[in-house]
Amino acid sequence: MADNVIEFRARPRRRTSAASRAIPIPRGAALDSCLDSWTLSLESKNLAKTTVRSYTDTVKTFIAYLAEHQMPGDAEGVQAEHVRAFLVHERLRTSPVSADCHFRNLRVFWGWLCSEEGGPERTTASPVLKGDRPQVAKKAKKYISEEEQRKLLATAKSNTFEDRRDAALMTILYDAGPRASGIMNVRYTPRNPETHDVDLKGRRLRIRLKGGDEHWVPLGAKTVAALDRYIRARSAHSKAQTSPWLWLGIQGRNTSHMTSEGLRDMLARRGEFAGIADKVIPHRYRGTAAHELLRAGASKDAVQRILGWKTSDMVEHYTDDLADERAREVHARFSPADRLG
Template sequence: MLEQIEAYLLYLQAERAASPHTLKNYTIDLQQFRTFLRTSGLPQSEPAVSGSTGLTTGLIEPGGTVHRTVELAEIDSLAIRAFVADLHRKGIARSSIARKLATLRSFFRYLCREGVLQANPAKLVPTPKLPKRLPAHLSVDEVDRLLVSPSEEDAPGARDLAILELFYASGIRLSELTGLDVRDLDIREGLVRVKGKGGKERIVPVGSKAIAALRRYLGRRSDLIQGSKRGAPEPMALFLNRLGGRLSQRGAARIVLKYLNRSGVGPKITPHGLRHSYATHLLQAGADLRAIQELLGHSRLSTTQRYTHLNLDHLMEVYDKAHPRA
């Protein structure tokens, strides 16, 4: 699929502003499908030549073996169903299979739009049913315990508290938090400008306690730059590591997990769980679902609606405790 994959990934990057993470996943999914076509025993044609619409499945090996090609027209819904069945046999999680199938649908839809294919063979393949998992979140008391864990005695401690406070106060993603620059923060108005998925920007309000923690961190942030012993400092980045560079997503995740364990909350949630906690607590307090959608940066309301299940559980708990005939 080399030529078609490269053109598709370039389209995603240039026209759809897909993130590096998305591009990486799509590349893996399409290469895996390409490998399956090569070994599945599908009807094969002569090796592809320049300008062919075939999906190249390999190269000429040192021993002279030629990996032949599969013509695009030969790939039908049965071939894709066979690929999905193969993933099931290998024990791949349903959520991962659903993502790979979505990648194929998008890829073949692109080829149809470019006039390479007449129909999308992945359109008729159903998505595996996924278990309805409610996002794990913390209670308000657990959040309070978490936010008193960091010590502000030094610059890293002040930074860690600012990260936790901002995470919970804004509900932004881990990648959005580490991508923030100092100029994205409006301390006076209590706002932060966030660049989300697909390069979409949104303005998110930040609470007074998070703003106070950010003020204290900004007052000591220069210590991280001045203390840099190697590597080039990044003065524009809001959150810095001990070397003065931009804090990575992995580094921020380690910080959150450290304080989850220190506070006694333990491995109940992942760092992303603070985002779930933010949304759940807003909904439980009566916030409008559309407003939460805008704050979280969800493109679809259906993504936000999963939190209504959590709210229903909360309401049922209140009802059972409070109603005399419950």
């Protein structure tokens, strides 16, 4: 080789460890960054804090799972098989019910990422596929029967403030099935019509639904009578003139506002007094009211509006378990054989 010629040799390729080769290269926005933005979006919609926490806890758990198993952690890189593996892992680690909750929360998260509001940060379809939803064994819902409701009301027959209040609450729950947070945040400001949520003459209460929408709950005559009886007792309460809330407490730090937690404690206590085996909780009344309305002949559309549901699917969700019972009652009234005479 000539002295003035320099020979170039190919540089040896660097060897990479198996661990470094396993680290996925991000193709889209990091999921933890997307989570922060999504949290702001959820909070701007005025969702319940528990709802926001449920959504964000799922995504945090999912991000941690991806990192632990060296899977893509960005909006573009995550694929259906990654979501599927996570759901299987959660089903085995916890329960099918928990895995199903994660599935529903992830579906909302990826729906946001694929939308204009979320960027979109993902240019392909959501990796959360309908067919990957965990199978959950259906459990029969528990309702408040007529007999149980009578027993509960029997525990609040006296003329005390507490009994009047609790009887009014249990009657409203049975009559119209409002959510705990909705009924307990009703305002009572007769001197300020803008914030006054009680309309006895119109037989209705104004409550706030999930998302903050206002909804007027209709009340029956007996329910209005029970509420009016409580309001008279309320006028003698030490916080009656200063509290803007309808429901007042009798013990604890803040007697100026009985909260949803106070309602749950009250129902559990009344259930024990009444000798009811299953724990009485506010949510049992939601399906009970819908079932009793359908049973009395109300249309599904009417029930949907009374309960403040946005879709008719919720009517089926809450009342399907007792559909056979209602059908038997209808048959008893319209039996073809009986009509033969």
